[in-house]
Amino acid sequence: xxxxxxxxxxxxxxxxxxxxxxxxxxxxxxxxxxxxxxxxxxxxxxxxxxxxxxxxxxxxxxxxxxxxxxxxxxxxxxxxxxxxxxxxxxxxxxxxxxxxxxxxxxxxxxxxxxxxxxxxxxxxxxxxxxxxxxxxxxxxxxxxxxxxxxxxxxxxxxxxxxxxxxxxxxxxxxxxxxxxxxxxxxxxxxxxxxxxxxxxxxxxxxxxxxxxxxxxxxxxxxxxxxxxxxxxxxxxxxxxxxxxxxxxxxxxxxxxxxxxxxxxxxxxxxxxxxxxxxxxxxxxxxxxxxxxxxxxxxxxxxxxxxxxxxxxxxxxxxxxxxxxxxxxxxxxxxxxxxxxxxxxxxxxxxxxxxxxxxxxxxxxxxxxxxxxxxxxxxxxxxxxxxxxxxxxxxxxxxxxxxxxxxxxxxxxxxxxxxxxxxxxxxxxxxxxxxxxxxxxxxxxxxxxxxxxxxxxxxxxxxxxxxxxxxxxxxxxxxxxxxxxxxxxxxxxxxxxxxxxxxxxxxxxxxxxxxxxxxxxxxxxxxxxxxxxxxxxxxxxxxxxxxxxxxxxxxxxxxxxxxxxxxxxxxxxxxxxxxxxxxxxx
Numbered sequence: 127x128x129x130x131x132x133x134x135x136x137x138x139x140x141x142x143x144x145x146x147x148x149x150x151x152x153x154x155x156x157x158x159x160x161x162x163x164x165x166x167x168x169x170x171x172x173x174x175x176x177x178x179x180x181x182x183x184x185x186x187x188x189x190x191x192x193x194x195x196x197x198x199x200x201x202x203x204x205x206x207x208x209x210x211x212x213x214x215x216x217x218x219x220x221x222x223x224x225x226x227x228x229x230x231x232x233x234x235x236x237x238x239x240x241x242x243x244x245x246x247x248x249x250x251x252x253x254x255x256x257x258x259x260x261x262x263x264x265x266x267x268x269x270x271x272x273x274x275x276x277x278x279x280x281x282x283x284x285x286x287x288x289x290x291x292x293x294x295x296x297x298x299x300x301x302x303x304x305x306x307x308x309x310x311x312x313x314x315x316x317x318x319x320x321x322x323x324x325x326x327x328x329x330x331x332x333x334x335x336x337x338x339x340x341x342x343x344x345x346x347x348x349x350x351x352x353x354x355x356x357x358x359x360x361x362x363x364x365x366x367x368x369x370x371x372x373x374x375x376x377x378x379x380x381x382x383x384x385x386x387x388x389x390x391x392x393x394x395x396x397x398x399x400x401x402x403x404x405x406x407x408x409x410x411x412x413x414x415x416x417x418x419x420x421x422x423x424x425x426x427x428x429x430x431x432x433x434x435x436x437x438x439x440x441x442x443x444x445x446x447x448x449x450x451x452x453x454x455x456x457x458x459x460x461x462x463x464x465x466x467x468x469x470x471x472x473x474x475x476x477x478x479x480x481x482x483x484x485x486x487x488x489x490x491x492x493x494x495x496x497x498x499x500x501x502x503x504x505x506x507x508x509x510x511x512x513x514x515x516x517x518x519x520x521x522x523x524x525x526x527x528x529x530x531x532x533x534x535x536x537x538x539x540x541x542x543x544x545x546x547x548x549x550x551x552x553x554x555x556x557x558x559x560x561x562x563x564x565x566x567x568x569x570x571x572x573x574x575x576x577x578x579x580x581x582x583x584x585x586x587x588x589x590x591x592x593x594x595x596x597x598x599x600x601x602x603x604x605x606x607x608x609x610x611x612x613x614x615x616x617x618x619x620x621x622x623x624x625x626x627x628x629x630x631x632x633x634x635x636x637x638x639x640x641x642x643x644x645x646x647x648x649x650x651x652x653x654x655x656x657x658x659x660x661x662x663x664x665x666x667x668x669x670x671x672x673x674x675x676x677x678x679x680x681x682x683x684x685x686x687x688x689x690x691x692x693x694x695x696x697x698x699x700x701x702x703x704x705x706x707x708x709x710x711x
Contacts, residue, residue, distance in 0.1 A: 130343075131345065137217045139234075140645070142638035144255055152218065154302050161463060161640070166247055167649055171524045177283070181612065185490065186259030186262060188262045188498045189258075189259055189262070190262060190297060192258055193255065193258040193259055193262055196251055196254055197255060199251050200248075200251050203242065203247070203248045204242070204243075206239050207242035207243055207248075207481050208236065210223070210240065210242070210502065211223050211242050212238065212240060212243070212431045214382060215242050215382075217704055220240050227234050233612065233686065238256045243355065244385075250356055252348070252352070255348065256345065256348050256349075259341055259344055259348075260345065262341065263338060263341050263342060263345070266338060269512075270334050270338060273328070273331075273334070277317070277319050277321075277322075277326070278317060278318070278326040278638055279321075279326060279344060279638075280321035280324065280326055280640075281322075281326060281656075282522070282640075282656075285640060285642060285655075285656035285678055286459050286470075287652045288658050289657070289658065289659070289670075290656060290657040290658075290666050290670045291655070291657075291670075292655050292656075292670065292671070293652065293653060293654045293655070293658045294567075294653055294674075294683045294684075295389070295650045295651065295652055295683065295706060296651050296681040296682060296683060296684050297680040297682075297684045298651055298677075298680070300644055300645055301643075302680075302681070303641070303643035303677070303681045304323075304325050304641065306514070306677060306680040306681060307643070307677055308320060308325050309535065310673065310676055310680075311639070311641075311649075311673075314329070315329065315674070316328060316329045316639065317329070323642060323644050324637070324641060324642040324643070325640065326640055327638065327639045327640070327641075328636075328637070328638045328639075329537060329634050329636075329637060329638075329639075330634050330636035330637050330659075330660075331528045331636070332630045332634045333631055333634040333635060333636045333660070334626065334631075334636065335592045335630065336582060336627040336630020336631040336632075336634060337625070337627065337630075337654075338627070339623060339626065339627030340624050340627030340628045340631055341627075342564050342627075343620045343624035344624060345621035346616060346619070347616075347619035347620035347621060347624065348548055349490065349613070349616070350613040350614070350616040350617035350620055352615075353612055353616075354385050354611050354612055354613050354614060356385055356386040357384050357387050357608070357612045357613075358383060358384045358387065358609070358610060358612065359382075359383040359384070359387050359392065359610045359625060360382050360383070360607065360608070360609045360610075361379070361381035361382070361607070362378065362379050362380050362381075362605060362606065362608070363376035363377065363378055363379050363608065364379055364478055364605045364606075365603060365606065366399070366459045366476045366601050366603045366604070367398070367399055367400070367401055367459075367601045367602055367604075368398075368476060368601070369398070369399060370396060370398035371396060371397055371398075371608075372395075372396040372398065373393060373394060373395050373608065374392065376393070387394065390665060392430045392449075392610075393446060393447040393448060393610065394427070394429060394448065395425060395426065395427050395428065395431070395446040395449070396425065396426055397424060397425035397426075397436075398420075398421045398423060398424045399421060399604060400422045400423060400424055401421075402416070402419075402420070402421050402422070402456060402602040402603070402604045403420050403422070403529070403649070404416060404420070404456060404532070405418045406530065406531050406532055414485060414530055414531055415432045416531065417440050417574065419440050419453060419456055420439055421438040421453050421604045422435070422436075422437055422440070423436055423437070423444065425444060425446065427446060427447065428561055430568060438452075438606070440453055448610060449608060449609070449610045450608075450609050450610075450611075451606050451607070451608050452607040452609065453605075453606060454604075454605040454606060454607045455481075455602060455604070455605040456486075456602065456604050456605070457479060457480065457481050457488055457600055457601070457603050457605075458478075458486060458488055458514060458516055458533060458536075458601070458603070459477055459478040459479065459600070459603045460476070460512065460514055460538050460597060460599075460600055461474070461475070461477075461598040461600065461601055462474070462475070462492060462538075462595055462596065462597060462598060463595070463596045463598055464498065464508065464593065464594070464596075465530075465594050465595075466497075466498050466499055466500075466593045467499075467501040467592055471499045472497035472593075473494045473497065473508075474598070474655050475500070476601040476603075477490060477492050477512065478490065478603045479493075479514050479558070480558050483517075483527065483528070485516070485517070485527065485528035485529060486516050486528055486531045487513075487514070487515050487516075487527045487528040488514040488515075488516075489511075489512065489514070489558070490512050490514075490557075490558045491510065491511060491557070491559055491560040492509070492510040492540075492595075493507070493509050493510075493547055493549070493557075493559055494507060494508035495505070495507055495547060495549055498593070500544070500592060501590060501591045501592060505551075506544055506545065506546075506548060507545065507565075508542065508544055508545045508596075509542070509544075509547055509560045509565055510532050510540045510541065510595065511540070511543075512539070512540055512542050513526065513529040513539040513540075514537070514538050514561040515527060515529075515536065515537050515538050516532060516533040516537075517529045517530035517531075517532065517534040517535050517536070518537040520534045520535075522699070526539060535601075536582060536600050537579055537581060538575070538579070538580045538679060539577070539578070539580075540578050540579075540580065540586055540595065541568075541575055541576060541577045541578075542567070542576055542586075542588060542595070543560070543562050543565035543566060543567055543568065544565060544568065544592065545564050545565035545702075546561075546565065547561065547564075548563070548564055563678075568588055568589055568592065570589065571589075576588070580596075580597040581597065582597055582598070582600065583597065583598070584596070584597055584600055585597075605662070626668055635659050635665065635666070636659065636660040637657055637658065637659040637660070637666055638657065638658050638659075639655065639657045639669075639673065640654075640655070640656050640657070641653070641654070641655050641659075641677065642654040642655075643681075650684050653677070653681060655673065655674050655677070656670070657670040665668075
């Protein structure tokens with residue numbers, strides 16, 4: 127007996143030939159299961175010249191691979207915008223960062239890391255991603271519409287080569303089997319038709335529709351974000367109880383807008399802070415935790431609008447003609463009055479102070495710029511460094527820090543200066559800080575710095591007949607953010623739509639099923655069923671087995687050649703189990 131060895135080269139040639147035959151048989155059946163661009167089998171170099179290179183660049187830019195890379199780069203580019211202070215958010219923090227990092231600051235400046243979202247490189251990534259998505263979606267959409275208008279292709283010559291396959295023999299006529307298969311497929315919402323001696327059916331178009339919907343939603347989100355950044359406006363305003371705000375540029379404490387925003391287009395409205403109320407947990411492990419913050423306001427639209435009452439809460443803004451008024455922060459404003467040496471009241475106001483801890487211990491400055499004269503009648507200015515606690519523990523009971531955020535036992539600690547506040551120098555000043563470089567301290571009788579801790583109604587007398595300052599009471603203030611963000615609704619709709627499309631593209635499988643029914647050589651009908659999906663899935667054999675069981679109930683398995691026609695060929699359940707096993711194989 128001879129021992130024949132196969133030649134490796136011949137074996138590879140047979141495998142290659144088999145693959146080519148298989149591809150030829152499944153070419154029509156397996157085509158157009160996806161709208162993704164076809165991969166080139168051989169890299170074709172672009173034609174020389176400008177047109178060729180432009181065509182090659184366009185194909186690369188509009189490929190899904192490049193779109194994903196650009197999306198990843200856009201995500202990476204937003205990281206420094208979150209970690210490094212931005213000029214568009216807080217210029218003071220940017221300045222502090224530059225002073226603290228003298229080596230990194232020039233490098234970050236050249237890389238535009240303090241203005242990430244308006245930088246050249248971030249804008250380039252953004253625009254390229256936008257173009258890439260459009261160039262990718264347009265041809266895929268037209269191809270998908272063509273697929274919807276076309277019919278599923280006919281069955282391949284050899285159904286046994288498909289990943290899910292089953293077969294049986296039946297005494298039913300081939301035409302009856304095909305009619306039953308066509309009706310069954312249509313009841314299961316397959317697009318089905320008869321093609322020759324087989325029924326071709328297709329299902330799962332939501333996968334490609336979801337894929338396209340996801341990418342279209344991304345474009346909507348990109349456009350919405352771009353419009354929002356270009357036409358947005360955002361400003362802040364601190365308002366003490368009883369004071370108001372009118373939506374004009376001069377009323378803002380700080381204001382930022384997009385490059386295409388027109389300040390004349392600010393929505394005309396105004397509101398007054400009638401009262402601010404806050405409640406806090408008074409017992410248990412969460413003592414001092416805020417429970418409610420409510421700003422009771424009266425607002426009106428336009429110059430002559432009817433006044434209306436409203437309550438602004440955290441995350442529940444007041445909405446006026448597309449502009450949203452958010453409640454941002456809260457604090458206390460001690461009411462103080464100042465008299466000069468003659469007893470004339472020259473200043474009385476509620477002075478907002480900034481909180482420095484969770485119990486609203488606050489600091490700030492009181493500045494008397496006009497109207498004050500010293501004992502000699504000379505015009506001068508006064509300044510007081512203020513330290514406020516809404517709930518004082520009591521004399522000899524700990525430090526001068528608040529014990530609770532509510533104003534249960536308020537105290538105001540002061541020390542005073544006289545001279546020039548520096549407000550006439552033309553340089554901007556922080557209203558919560560006191561520049562004492564051109565001022566002198568008030569001294570007490572012992573030559574020490576004059577200090578006092580006042581309860582409501584108490585007065586600190588200034589030395590040498592310089593006057594007095596009285597702690598009259600406590601008001602509360604609230605800080606508001608007034609924002610106009612166009613296209614935010616479109617961005618939200620795009621985000622929700624993108625999630626829906628992504629779910630469809632991930633969980634819906636595009637698949638095709640064929641049922642062939644032909645009369646065999648012995649006159650008995652041979653039924654073949656096969657399925658093909660865009661990707662491998664365990665559900666495809668299960669679905670095919672279920673379809674085979676339903677069709678087998680209409681065209682039951684014929685008895686074998688050795689089976690007694692009068693005997694029981696087996697129950698439908700047993701036949702169904704065999705069909706399921708055959709489909710999985």
